[in-house]
Structure formats: C-alpha cells, structure tokens
Amino acid sequence: MPVGILREKKHKEHRVPLTPSDVAWLVKQGIPIEVESSTDRIFSDTAYKKAGAKIVDQCHASRLLVGIKEPSTESLKSNTAYMVFSHTIKGQSENLPLLKKCIDKNISLIDYERIVDRNGRRLVFFGKYAGICGAVDSLFYLGEKYESNGIRNPFTQLKPAHMYKNYAHMQKAIVQLAQKIRSKGFHDQLSPFIIGFTGHGNVSTGVREVLKLLKPVEIHPKDLQEFVQKQKNKTNTLYLINFYREEKFRKKDQKGFYFEEYLRTPQKFESNLEKYLPYINLLLHTSYWEQRFPRLVTKEMIHRIGKEPYRLAFIGDISCDVNGSIELTYKTTTQENPVYTYNPAKRTYTDGFKTTGITILARDNLPSELPKDASEEFSDSIKEYVYQIAVQGNIDIANNTILPGEIRRAVITQGKKLTKPYAYLKKNL
Numbered sequence: 001m002p003v004g005i006l007r008e009k010k011h012k013e014h015r016v017p018l019t020p021s022d023v024a025w026l027v028k029q030g031i032p033i034e035v036e037s038s039t040d041r042i043f044s045d046t047a048y049k050k051a052g053a054k055i056v057d058q059c060h061a062s063r064l065l066v067g068i069k070e071p072s073t074e075s076l077k078s079n080t081a082y083m084v085f086s087h088t089i090k091g092q093s094e095n096l097p098l099l100k101k102c103i104d105k106n107i108s109l110i111d112y113e114r115i116v117d118r119n120g121r122r123l124v125f126f127g128k129y130a131g132i133c134g135a136v137d138s139l140f141y142l143g144e145k146y147e148s149n150g151i152r153n154p155f156t157q158l159k160p161a162h163m164y165k166n167y168a169h170m171q172k173a174i175v176q177l178a179q180k181i182r183s184k185g186f187h188d189q190l191s192p193f194i195i196g197f198t199g200h201g202n203v204s205t206g207v208r209e210v211l212k213l214l215k216p217v218e219i220h221p222k223d224l225q226e227f228v229q230k231q232k233n234k235t236n237t238l239y240l241i242n243f244y245r246e247e248k249f250r251k252k253d254q255k256g257f258y259f260e261e262y263l264r265t266p267q268k269f270e271s272n273l274e275k276y277l278p279y280i281n282l283l284l285h286t287s288y289w290e291q292r293f294p295r296l297v298t299k300e301m302i303h304r305i306g307k308e309p310y311r312l313a314f315i316g317d318i319s320c321d322v323n324g325s326i327e328l329t330y331k332t333t334t335q336e337n338p339v340y341t342y343n344p345a346k347r348t349y350t351d352g353f354k355t356t357g358i359t360i361l362a363r364d365n366l367p368s369e370l371p372k373d374a375s376e377e378f379s380d381s382i383k384e385y386v387y388q389i390a391v392q393g394n395i396d397i398a399n400n401t402i403l404p405g406e407i408r409r410a411v412i413t414q415g416k417k418l419t420k421p422y423a424y425l426k427k428n429l
Helices: 020-028 045-050 093-104 127-148 167-184 202-213 221-230 259-264 299-305 371-392 420-428
Strands: 003-005 033-036 054-056 064-069 081-085 108-111 193-198 238-243 249-251 269-271 282-285 314-317 339-343 348-351 358-361 411-414
Touching: 020 033, 020 045, 020 371, 033 045, 045 054, 064 371, 081 371, 093 411, 093 420, 127 167, 127 202, 127 282, 127 314, 127 358, 127 371, 167 202, 193 202, 221 238, 411 420
Parallel strands: 003 033, 003 064, 033 054, 064 081, 081 108, 193 238, 193 282, 282 314, 314 358
Antiparallel strands: 108 411, 249 269, 339 348, 339 358
C-alpha cells in the first residue's frame, strides 16, 4: 500500500512524521512513498527525492497518509487510512467535524496519542520536546518580564527555543546559564527563586532534563512555607518543587488523597495548590487533564491569593488545555505572540508580558521549535508501524490480528463508524 507524507497546514509547523533516512529504509523494503511538496519542513523536498520518494503536489496514489497535526476536513480522501494527532479522543468540539468526516468517508483514523502498551504508556510521542522547549521558553520570557520591570536576572542570556539550531546547542546555553546563576545569583526581590512543576509523564521528562542542567536543589512541598521564610538570602541557587498527585489535590472533606478513589470519583476532589502558589516564582504545568477532573489553578484561587507584587509571575502551561486545568489559559499562543498576561485585580487579559499580572505561555506545538531532533526521534518510533500497515495492504486495521495490538487499539474510526474502544464519542457527534 503506497504511503503518503502530508503537507502540514499549521503555521510554523516544521516537524515531519518520517525523516528522509527512514523514508529511504521504507523504499528499500519495497514501500512506495509520496511526499507532498513543502517549503516549511525541516527536511527539504530534495532530501526526500534522494531517499527515493516521489514529490507531488497532492498525494493521489497513497492509501496510508501520515502527518503530524490533524488534516483539514476538505482535504480528507475516502477509503484511506490516516495516522495523525487527531485531537478527538476527549470529544474536543473543534475537531468533531474531522471525526464525522472520517466516518462519512470510510477512513481508518489512527491516533498517535492512542498508540500505547497494555499499561497505557504511550509509545509514540513528541512530549519530551514539548517539555524541553516549554521550559526554555518559559525561562526566557519570564526573564524578559522581569527585565521589563527593571529586575536583574540571569535568564536574559537565554534565547527562545526556536532560535537554537539543535538540542545540543541549547544544552550548552543552559549549562552556561547555570554557571551564571551560581556566580551572579538572583536579585534579592526574586530570592529564593523557586520553580514548581506538575506531572510525571513524557512532557515532564523534558522539563526535568532542562532543569537538571541548572543543578537545582529540590525541596518538598510540605517544607515550602518554612523554607521561604528561612532562605531569603539564598540568591545563588535555583530551587525546584515537584507537585505529585497527593500534593496537587485533596478531598473536599479533607480526608486524605487516594489515587484510585480520585480516578473513580474526581468530583470529590479539589486543587491543593492554593497554599503553594504564593511562594513560587514559576509554575511549569505538564499534567494530563480531562474535563471530569478538577482544575489545578482556577481564577478564583488566583483572585484570593493575588496581591501585588505577584511572586508567581509566570505559568508555562505546556499541557495547553484551553479553559482546562489552568483556567487562566484562555487561548493558545504562537511563536509570534508567545505569551499573554492575566491581571487578577482587573480580571483582564493583555497580550505580551509588559503589564501587571501573571504571564502565561500556552503553545500547542512546542516541539516544532526543535524540529530536527523531535522529528528524528518520532520517525524512529513510527517507521515500523508504517511498514507493517503498508505491507498488509488494506485499511481494515482494527481487526487485522497480524498487526501489533498497540496499532489496532489506536484506530478511532473504521468502516464508517467509531471502533468499540471509542464508542463513547458517539454522544459528541
């Protein structure tokens, strides 16, 4: 079955699902490859042509179409299979037209997000690079915010993630930043400088990689209030606090936290972050969220604790669920307009960071800032799946027991209907 690589529609999307080297491997296995011409990809059309692919304006022969972001509904081809991040599994209203069209056009829709092992661990993801880029961008724009308020800080020597040629180049810059923190330290007004972050998945792994290079001292949430009171003069150290589930949430009846109970009855729980937020400078949020779960940071919470000057100056919402776990995230941001600021006193939003309040980064395509590194790792994780589907030669993927279970379980629509694991989405259609 011929395989087509789709041209991405999203602005500033430079990532690719398959690199030229992995395309060359597929071609060597006898798989015909079409590549829709694009000047936005990190890899050129010429590189794909040299790998043995056919460069086309639009894929016509291909029946397995591979991309990154969800395709437009008008571009969908009938009686085909698509491998993309469809952003449909939570019943997201903005992508319900895509789901309906896949059903109408007899499309087998495979979502990367649902390629998981039997324990639910994701096998295909860009999450680590979202964490890496989100952490670096948050530090950079927080530094710019402080600088605009006349507060000296070491983060101004960083650059936004997209300005580094690769991850190795970025890592060198972070190591240099760590050296500056140890030698020059933070302004007294910012000390002790504390970063809080949530999550323990792939995105959080990327955040931790960045923060580890800064050689932080980790503190436990229960010690935070006393620590801040006693460590005001610790200016040459960066401190880190990781909010695990039992610190993030509490039962409304104050009777402790039990994860199994939280999953069964999340409505009985509420955020526990209110007592921590007044003491941290930066919050990096990477946790998974669904509508049934309580929010982690609410506007009401911010209004109660928000007194100028705001010690909590910045939230890097790397998970980026609009009106989700971080209620202040009211829209996604872009490379051109990366942040906006919420003023708790006026209850208003202003684009940029040169205003009073809490600044929010909410990019939904952060890994595209390191497109080569991110694409190479991603391509390596899907090329075998692409090969196995193509060799089978048909779009009956969910029922094909020759294919790996993780691929069969990731099929959302097939045969003009939702597959059994995703029948719950019917109520949204």
